[in-house]
Amino acid sequence: MDTATHIAMGISLTALATTDPTLSNHFAVTASVIIAGSLIPDIDTVLKIKNNATYITHHRGITHSIPFTLLWPLLITFLAYIFISGIPPLHIWLWAQLAVALHVFVDIFNSYGTQALRPFSNKWIQLSVINTFDPIIFAILLVAITIWSFGIHPYIVFGPVLVIFVGYYVLRFKMRSWLKNQALKQVQHLGQPTKVFIAPTIRFMQWRIAIQTEQHDYVGRSFGRNIVFSDKVKRQTLPDISIMKPVRNDPNIRAFLNFSSIYRWHFEHIDDETTELRLIDLRYLKNGHYQFVAIAHLDSDMSVRHSYIGWVFSEDKLMKKLYAH
Structure with a gap:
């Protein structure tokens, strides 16, 4: 929290x-x-x-x-x-x-x-059933604290709050389970899912959804009972092990792989001297932009020249942060 x-x-x-x-x-x-x-x-x-x-x-x-x-x-x-x-x-x-x-x-x-x-x-x-900041939980706590401050016995105030929270958490688990089943139904004809991610947002009726199949990534949101996938990308095969070995030892890439539970990779040659590996966390898509990434630029000898991990909100800022490290 x-x-x-x-x-x-x-x-x-x-x-x-x-x-x-x-x-x-x-x-x-x-x-x-x-x-x-x-x-x-x-x-x-x-x-x-x-x-x-x-x-x-x-x-x-x-x-x-x-x-x-x-x-x-x-x-x-x-x-x-x-x-x-x-x-x-x-x-x-x-x-x-x-x-x-x-x-x-x-x-x-x-x-x-x-x-x-x-x-x-x-x-x-x-x-993944409660957002890091849940305005409903916070509001209930503030109301309860305010009532207690007027001299009402703590058991009378916080006893019902505990019951409400238990019910709220049970409801969130049920919502997540239902959304997971619905999301899988929408993509079941497109390939066998290998990873599924369902997580709340600050809005009660909106959840973040990411599903990986062997061929594609599907990323979207739920709006009430409607699930809208806004991004579909064909999965790349993993880079050759000779490239991945030096990259995995980079602290920024290693931190990303340790932290992210569902992600895609993007691998391309920028120019004759630079190869880019970009890891994109599928959990943080907002307004068409993936906010949490790790990126490494390798030289012609496949040594990491620059790398970065973090939350970035534009491509320009990402490049500035990359070359600042």
Whole structure:
């Protein structure tokens, strides 16, 4: 989820924590600890400072893993205990643990996902039923927090909210399942699907859809019950292994292959001295433009001369970023 929603969830947990009698005299500390727990798994956002490849490779990786889900609450509790006297460390730790675990849990429901099962599995868990920012979830949390702020008991406010959220998530799973079946029906006569991707957008009734067959890629959106495929491209065969071997070792290309669950590649000779390999993530088509790509320009010896990974909104900007790296 986005930062604003994580903060709203932290405030909601703080409201529930006010019912813990051992924390009644420590509201400021409790709120600080819980909100910190709601945000700390995303501390790896600072990796953006280094470069996109490092950020994309590690964001929501180890910081959302099982060891760190257990470590963060201990660290927060230790710091609170060191700098603030008189706090009940066991209860502070329990609420911090709940905040961190909730953060990691809700993140698995969007299309970015997390490596929440590390170290047992490095697989990205991407359930793709809730957008990174869901305005319905955020609005419900804001309304609930506002009602609580008027003195209404937290159980009365947030009990129904929990029930609503469970129902909402079940509904989103059903919507995704129905759309997947409908999308497959529309392309079943065009070839056997090898990959299917269905993910939400910020709009409740719009979903992103990408289907790969052995021959073509189909990319589109759903609008209510209507599914419109706006892009169909014949798949290229993989480049020769002698070309792919040096490219796979490039950090930008490696980061893309690790991150993207469904993509196409485009391979062409730009001139006698330059060969271009472009990897296009099919999940991010908007207004006719694929926003997330990785690109590498190789010289005549098949060595990577320039490469780039990231979100780019025009071809001119892509070329500027490529040659800036």
